[in-house]
Amino acid sequence: MNQLSTWCALALTAISAPAATINWSATPAPGYGFDQTSGIDLPVGSLLRVGTFNISDTLIAQNAFDVSYLNANFVEAGFTTIGTGIAGNPKDGFFTATSNYNAVTTALTGRQVYLWVFKSSTDTNPGTSLASATEIGIFYMPFADDPDWAFPADAPAFPTTVAVADLVGPSDVIRPQAKLVVGTYGPGNSGLTGKKNFTLSTVPEPGSALLALGGSLLLLARRQRR
Amino acid sequence: MPPSPALLAAVVSATLACLASVASGQSQAATDPVAFISLSIPGTGGTATNAISFKALGVLQPVSYQGSADTVNIQARTLTDTAATWNDNDFNGAQGAHYVEIIRPAGVTAPVPGEGTTYDIAATDKISKTLTLVQPLDATIVSGALFRIRKHWTIGMIFGANNSAGFLGSGSSSTADQIQIWNGTSFTLYFFQIDPSGDQSLGGTGWRAQTSNSADASTTVIYPDDGLVFRLLQDGPVNISLLGAVKTGPSSFPISAGFNILANVYSAPMTLTSSGLQTSGFSGAASPSESDQILLWNGTGYDTYFYQLAAPALGGTGWRSATDTYADAGSTAIPAGAAVVVRRVQGSPFNWIVPQHPAAL
Numbered sequence: 001m002n003q004l005s006t007w008c009a010l011a012l013t014a015i016s017a018p019a020a021t022i023n024w025s026a027t028p029a030p031g032y033g034f035d036q037t038s039g040i041d042l043p044v045g046s047l048l049r050v051g052t053f054n055i056s057d058t059l060i061a062q063n064a065f066d067v068s069y070l071n072a073n074f075v076e077a078g079f080t081t082i083g084t085g086i087a088g089n090p091k092d093g094f095f096t097a098t099s100n101y102n103a104v105t106t107a108l109t110g111r112q113v114y115l116w117v118f119k120s121s122t123d124t125n126p127g128t129s130l131a132s133a134t135e136i137g138i139f140y141m142p143f144a145d146d147p148d149w150a151f152p153a154d155a156p157a158f159p160t161t162v163a164v165a166d167l168v169g170p171s172d173v174i175r176p177q178a179k180l181v182v183g184t185y186g187p188g189n190s191g192l193t194g195k196k197n198f199t200l201s202t203v204p205e206p207g208s209a210l211l212a213l214g215g216s217l218l219l220l221a222r223r224q225r226r
Numbered sequence: 227m228p229p230s231p232a233l234l235a236a237v238v239s240a241t242l243a244c245l246a247s248v249a250s251g252q253s254q255a256a257t258d259p260v261a262f263i264s265l266s267i268p269g270t271g272g273t274a275t276n277a278i279s280f281k282a283l284g285v286l287q288p289v290s291y292q293g294s295a296d297t298v299n300i301q302a303r304t305l306t307d308t309a310a311t312w313n314d315n316d317f318n319g320a321q322g323a324h325y326v327e328i329i330r331p332a333g334v335t336a337p338v339p340g341e342g343t344t345y346d347i348a349a350t351d352k353i354s355k356t357l358t359l360v361q362p363l364d365a366t367i368v369s370g371a372l373f374r375i376r377k378h379w380t381i382g383m384i385f386g387a388n389n390s391a392g393f394l395g396s397g398s399s400s401t402a403d404q405i406q407i408w409n410g411t412s413f414t415l416y417f418f419q420i421d422p423s424g425d426q427s428l429g430g431t432g433w434r435a436q437t438s439n440s441a442d443a444s445t446t447v448i449y450p451d452d453g454l455v456f457r458l459l460q461d462g463p464v465n466i467s468l469l470g471a472v473k474t475g476p477s478s479f480p481i482s483a484g485f486n487i488l489a490n491v492y493s494a495p496m497t498l499t500s501s502g503l504q505t506s507g508f509s510g511a512a513s514p515s516e517s518d519q520i521l522l523w524n525g526t527g528y529d530t531y532f533y534q535l536a537a538p539a540l541g542g543t544g545w546r547s548a549t550d551t552y553a554d555a556g557s558t559a560i561p562a563g564a565a566v567v568v569r570r571v572q573g574s575p576f577n578w579i580v581p582q583h584p585a586a587l
Contacts, residue, residue, distance in 0.1 A: 018278045021527040023514060023548040029536030030512035086541075087552035096514070098549050100527040148515060155278050156406060156413065156455045158485050158567060159528045161548060163515040193540065 019100035020108070020152050021159035022077055024050050024115065025085070026094050030165045031193030033093025034082065036119050037135055037202050039188035041092035044083030047118040047129035050099060051076040052111045052151065057181045060138060064182045065204045067133050074116065077101040077108055077151060079126050093190055093197060098159075101151075108151040113162055114140045117183070119200055135200035137183030141166050145177040164198060172196055258471040259587050261285050261493040265563055267456045267464040268525075277458045280523040280565040282489030283379060285470025286450055290317065290324065292374040298367050303345075303359040305373060310355035317350045317357070323378040323447050326357060328364070329475050331372050339366035342478035342579060344450065347375070376471075381405070381416060381433050382444030384468065389418040389433075394460040397422035399436040403464070406455040407448070408487040413455065416443055451479045453487035453565025474587060477580040481507070486568045490560050492583040498531060498545045499556035500581065503568070507576030510535045514548045521567035522560070528567070531555055 026033050034042040053060055055073045063069045078099020083090025085097055103109045119135035122128040141162070143150035148160045167178035167185070172195060174185040186196040263284045270277045291312060295305040305326065317324035324347045328340040346360035357375075385391040385405075395418035396402035402417035415436035421428050429439035435446070448454070450473070458464065473491045490496060498520065504510070510533030511517035517532035530548035534541055545556040560566055568578070 018274070018276060019527045021530075023530045025514060025548065025551070027513060027551045028540035029534060029551070030516075031540065085548075085550045087550050089552065096548060096551050098527070098530065155523070155527065156280075156457065158569070159521060159530060161515045161519060161530060163513045165513045166515055 018155040020077075020103040020154045020157065021098060021100050022050060022113065022151065023096075023098050023159060023161040024078075024080075024113075024163070025096035026164040026198075027096050028086070028091055028094050028192055030168075031190060031195035032165050032168055033091075033190045033193070033195075033197050034117050034137065034164075035093065035188040035190075035197035035199040037200060039199075041191050041197065042082050042117070042119060042200070043092050044081070044090040045123040046082040047079060047120060047123065047126055047133075048081065048095060048097075049074070049076055049079045049116040049118075049126075050113060051078075051116065052108060052114055057179065060181050064136065064138075064201060067130065067136065067203060070116075070136075071130060074114075075106055075108060075111075077106065077113075081123070091192055093192070103151065103154040103157075109153040111151050112140060112143055113149045113151060113160070114138060114181075115162075115164065117198075117200060133203050135202050137198060137200040138181040139164060139167060139183060139198055140179050140181070141175070142177055142179060145175075167198075168196075258286075258289055258474060260288075260469065261472045263468045263470070263493065263563060265466045265468065267458060267466070269458045269460045269462045269464070272461045275459075277456075278523065279456045279458075279525075280487070280567075281454045281456060282452075282491065282563055282565045283384065283448065283450075283454075283468060283470070284490065284493050284563045285468055286473055286491075287377040287379060288471045290375045290377060292329075292372070295367075295371045295373055296369060298363065298369050298371055300363050300365055300367070303361070303363055304356050305359070305371075306354065306356045307373075308355055310352075312350055312352060312355075314352045315350050317347045317375055317377075321377075322380070322445075323347075324375050325378060325450075326359060326373050326375055328367060329372050329374055337476070337579075338371070339368055340364035340371065340478075342476045343367075343577070344478075346378075378447040378449065380444065380448060381446045384448060384466065385418075385433075387432070387444050391466050392464050393418050394458070395420040395431075397428070399434075401459070403459055404457040406457060407446075407452055408455070408485065410482060410484075410486075416446065450491050451477070451488050453489045453567070455487065455565070472587065473582070475582055476502075479578045479580065480575060481568055481570050481578050482575045483570050483573075486570065487565055488568060488578070489565045490562060490583075491580070493562050494583040495559050495561045496580070496583045497556060497560065498558045500583065501560060501578075502580050503578055504533055504545075506578045507573075508533060508568075508578075509570075509572035510543070511572070512536055512540075514546070514551070516571065518571050519548075519567075519569040521569060522558070522564075523567075529558075531558060 080097035084095045117137040120129040121132040169175045293307040297306040349358040393403040399417045405416045406413040419434040433444040520531040521528040534546040541551040
């Protein structure tokens, strides 16, 4: 199944009834959004996905350059784009959305909610955003610390509501429990609110990654010869 | 199944049929307007495995008695009415479950202490002219408080002791239509059991809770503020027509930490703004995840609303949808015959004081 047909299948799944519901956001109030590595607010139209990973955080971080690998190990509950839900005046770095999913077919009930954020060269549709990602960020709050970060079951089980602001405590300090699997908190601030943003990390192009790997192997070989 | 606007709009039609005296065997009975409510509980339409809906009865039993509590004993949970004409156990036991509601006297415009609060009746005493109540009385209620008594609805009264409403019955709750009532921590499931043995030896036929296949659940009380969650397996809808008294005066419903499912007790729609929630103690916040929340069922999932506290440039202060933090959502309707979920995220419990809808009858 190619990526586009996968997206279509996911969309069809999302409208079957009854569904489970997750509300997810990074809203201008309280003001924490997303930044590119350049420190500029993530532009309107950038892809965001909510779901869970079938691999450990360590593996996610080690394979942060391999979007295809991460995608193969990701179970999606929904997706949206930066700017969604800001009435008539989309804002860079921010969004708010509600996603419905089938908790039975996705087997998401009780699993950890992850936010996966993309900066891509082409945002024509989710498939092209995924294929052309140049930066990503993966963030979450463990549900052991905040139970809202576990996916609910299908209705009538109640929905859950999560926000990237949940990762930030008083005085704009990142909570120690917050998981920044890929990406950082700051250093840049939102151009709209002045609050610190969550910043994505660069995804090396496959060629760059291979060169880096080749260089490392060469150095290792030289050391072994000595 | 996508939500059908026509279906959603037609789920409830509430008609103020007439203003009439409500029948009562008590000399102190009051009059109430009556309404005819039609509830359409959607089936699957053959396109889904089950169909969920959130409903409210929207009408009450007629007033059985109305009087004034000459003595209110908060500690003993008793109301004494020296003019009472009731007999022993008129409002409890074999006569069925009844409840007291504290009301505002006619012509009084200012709120009175404890108005709209309700209490189950544990005992009715003829000689002492005293009612003993189940729940602790609001400590602000004072002697002279006006009150009225109504009988509770039960599952058997609403849906028929023999399931005249037409729910899909079965030998197991998992293969039957379900009525789910939230108990504060989980749903209690009711269904119409059809004894599979043919000789009534496997629990018998009738209304049952999922927790017991033999105990008759037809007398289970449906409280005025109970939101009912229906989970139908059958294709077609279940249509219920209910004639009852219109709720008048303000209502007071306890909101606990966590999730609460509450009925719109009035026979008219209300909005988030007119509901009185925000003025009762519903807590807003900058983020939807930190605010108390209202969840409205849309036929396939929940629509979430919260009270945002923000500067105008960041979305402003007021009712907002979780899908749009800039647009005013205060006019979002809570229809007659609908139930809502109130999620108390912040702080301690509070009483939701709901103004009468419509304001004038």
